[in-house]
Amino acid sequence: MNLFERLKDNYKEELTKKNIVYPALVGYIVDTLEENTYIRNLLYGDVMDLQSLLQTERSPYELFNEV
Numbered sequence: 001m002n003l004f005e006r007l008k009d010n011y012k013e014e015l016t017k018k019n020i021v022y023p024a025l026v027g028y029i030v031d032t033l034e035e036n037t038y039i040r041n042l043l044y045g046d047v048m049d050l051q052s053l054l055q056t057e058r059s060p061y062e063l064f065n066e067v
Helices: 009-021 023-035 044-054
Strands: none
Touching (some): 009 023, 009 044, 023 044
8 A cells, every 4th residue: 555545535535736836746645655665665845745744743654644
């Protein structure tokens, strides 16, 4: 199961809303999440972009459902 599938539903909805304004960035983040299965494999910049898009300072581990 990839990270995009594990992303909590409310955050998926937020990404859908942000896709209207930032389609290139959201597309990049979604592709990155679909390519990875472990949070620790994300680059620091990817985590920062995701937190910025979701307007949260939560740990990236709190953004995903447990496997």
